[in-house]
Amino acid sequence: KPILFDLALNHLIFPSLDDKV
Amino acid sequence: QIRPLYAELQKYGQTQDWDRALKTTRKILGISSNEKKATHCKIVCLMQLDKFDEALNTIVKNAIDTADLFFERAYCEYRLNRIEDAYNTLKSIDRELNEREQELLAQVLFKLEKYNECVGYYRSLLKNNQDEYQSTRHANFIAALATWK
Ligand SMILES: [K+]
Numbered sequence: 001k002p003i004l005f006d007l008a009l010n011h012l013i014f015p016s017l018d019d020k021v
Numbered sequence: 022q023i024r025p026l027y028a029e030l031q032k033y034g035q036t037q038d039w040d041r042a043l044k045t046t047r048k049i050l051g052i053s054s055n056e057k058k059a060t061h062c063k064i065v066c067l068m069q070l071d072k073f074d075e076a077l078n079t080i081v082k083n084a085i086d087t088a089d090l091f092f093e094r095a096y097c098e099y100r101l102n103r104i105e106d107a108y109n110t111l112k113s114i115d116r117e118l119n120e121r122e123q124e125l126l127a128q129v130l131f132k133l134e135k136y137n138e139c140v141g142y143y144r145s146l147l148k149n150n151q152d153e154y155q156s157t158r159h160a161n162f163i164a165a166l167a168t169w170k
Contacts, residue, residue: 002164004131005157008096011121012068014034014042015061020027 023049023056030062039069057086064093073100092121099125104132120146127161136169 026049033042046063049056060083067076077097080087087094091114098107111118111126118126123142130139143162147155 001168004128004161004164006128007154007158007161008092008099008121008125008128010154011092011124012065012096014065015058017027017031017034017058017062020058021024021031 023052026052027058030059034062037069039066042066043070055086060086061090061093064090068093068097073097077101092125095122095125095129099129099132104129108133120150124158127165131161131165131168136165139165140169 026045030042030045030049033039033045043063043066046059046066049059050063053059060079064076064079064087067073067079073096077094080090080094080097091110095107095110098104098110107125107129111122111129114122123146127139127142127146130136130142140162143158143165147158147162150158
């Protein structure tokens with residue numbers, strides 16, 4: 001069985017901290 | 022004294038210095054353990070550092086503050102090979118799935134050998150996307166289709 005490329009990880013986003021600084 | 026730490030955290034996030042960013046989240050949470058933003062950042066740092074077990078533990082231990090982190094939770098479960106859990110986390114979302122949740126669900130469905138549904142998500146993702154990953158996404162679609170047939 002083939003393995004899919006993991007595209008989901010590309011969507012991991014570091015949160016915006018504009019409201020905290 | 023939290024604001025300068027958030028400035029530091031923002032800087033490390035921008036430079037993708039995940040080790041230092043993680044240390045800074047720990048400093049913030051040491052001062053104030055219920056900082057929702059710092060908890061979210063800590064989880065993302067742990068995931069970027071491949072520490073999916075610790076990331077998921079952080080999510081579970083901070084259930085209220087992390088209740089909306091469906092993608093992060095499901096992705097940790099997926100990488101920890103808790104595929105049924107990842108499926109249930111995504112299915113528990115009480116609204117239409119966004120693009121990244123659909124992308125992860127397609128990968129989860131493939132692992133669960135639910136190829137029909139998996140192929141359907143890839144068809145939709147391919148139709149509605151124009152990002153730089155389209156050729157890779159198409160390869161996933163073909164792989165799912167070929168495995169199904
Ligand atoms: K994988």
